[in-house]
Amino acid sequence: MRFASDNTSGAAPEIMAAIVKANEGYEHSYGADAAMARVTEQIREIFEAPQAVVHLVATGTAANALAIATHCPPWGAVFCHRHAHIAEDECNAPEFYSGAKLVLVPGDHGKITPDGLSTALATTGESGVHGVQRGMLSLTNVTEAGTVYTPAEIASLTALAKAKGLPCHLDGARFANALVATGATPAQMTWQVGIDVLSFGGTKNGCLGVEGVVLFNPEKAWELELRRKRGGHLFSKHRFLSAQMQAYLSDGLWLRLAAQANAMGQRLGQGLRDRQAQVPEAPANMLFPDWAVGHHDRLEAAGAAYYRFPAPEGRERARLVASWSTTEADVDRFLTAF
Known part of the structure; x- marks a missing residue:
């Protein structure tokens, strides 16, 4: 009767078998392994996004912080729900890695509303050089209240952000659960409704420890790769991350x-x-x-x-x-x- 968190469960047998298999022999390091090349192919196929780029890290906090740092300048505001994971559960890592300021947007049941976001956008960045500037939007799906944004709801929020020229991030620690709950496809939940970068969760859903940062704008890929290395999140024995993600994405697991x-x-x-x-x-x-x-x-x-x-x-x-x-x-x- 263990219902404290999906983090308390073990890793799925298919994931553990993939890790054991990856331990055989030798393989290129730092993400140059053959399994990582396959992961990139899988992500592009699953998301119907042939230009997408994915970089793997071990934790959701690293994925969120690096995604935000790559898309928001240090003088920018990250608009997120007041109970978002990046606001309450990541020890200021998004601020630390980006230098940005989180602007907390209210909303019932863990969801930002268009009215709430419109108000936050209208009242931020209006004091010129003296104040924080509008930076980016970050949404969470499944939300921290257990609710789920539909693609239409995401589209309504990203449209407001895009009208101000802002990139949009989706914290998908439970992304698979959101897809199953809504019946949406990965593309319908992300780039087709204005998401530029996704933190693609694996650890809460049966992996030992792997998350992906999926960039739908490949122009940001090199910057994210540099930030991952500089932040200490580039694994030398990267094949053990790749093996998990490859197994996770195979055969609909x-x-x-x-x-x-x-x-x-x-x-x-x-x-x-x-x-x-x-x-x-x-x-x-x-x-x-x-x-x-x-x-x-x-x-x-x-x-x-x-x-x-x-x-x-x-x-x-x-x-x-x-x-x-x-x-x-x-x-x-x-x-x-x-």
Whole structure:
């Protein structure tokens, strides 16, 4: 009954097998391995983007920080949701790597709204040389509230940013889960709706530790490569990153793993609703239910692991995250203990 995070799950067997295989013999270092060339081909095929470039790193924080630094000058503002991962969970790494300022945009259920973004854009960069300038937009999908942007919602936000000449970033730590939840294609969720650079998640969805920075504008590729090296995120034995990503993208594994996580999230959410818990919109694998006082102690005594969240008086709230390895038995045990 481990629902604290999809980070707490292990790596999928296919990923581990790929790493073991990559350990055989010798291979070129620093990203010149044959598997990395195949990863680039796979990304271009999957995203229907023949000019796309991908660079691999080991963590989502590195992917986000390098993507932002490559697209936003140090005098620029990065417009993001006030509860975005880059704002609350990355120890100022995006600011450190870019020198930019995060401008936090409000919005219910983890989503920036067009009105909220319009206000932020209109009130930033109006004091000339004395103030921060408009820099870029960063969205998160799946959001930190467990909700999901549709391609149409992303397009409405990127259009506002593009009208100001701003590039747009998508933090896709749970990108596969968002695709499964919406039925969108990778292209429909990214470059076709105005996304210039994607942090393409793998670690939360069954990889041991690999994330991709996918650039749909190849003119930025060399700068990102330099920033990755300068920031200490270029692996010498890069083949172990490449092997994970190649296996992840092969035969639809990445989408199957996400589908399992989402299905278990939906099973858990429905089971809690059936037991009179309040479960806000949560179409992917992350839930924020609240329920009557007393369930926390009972669940934890039964061995359930998850995060308690602040709740109104007389209620309890939790964050529950299903992973690729969550089973129906795990969900049903939690519901029985509830």
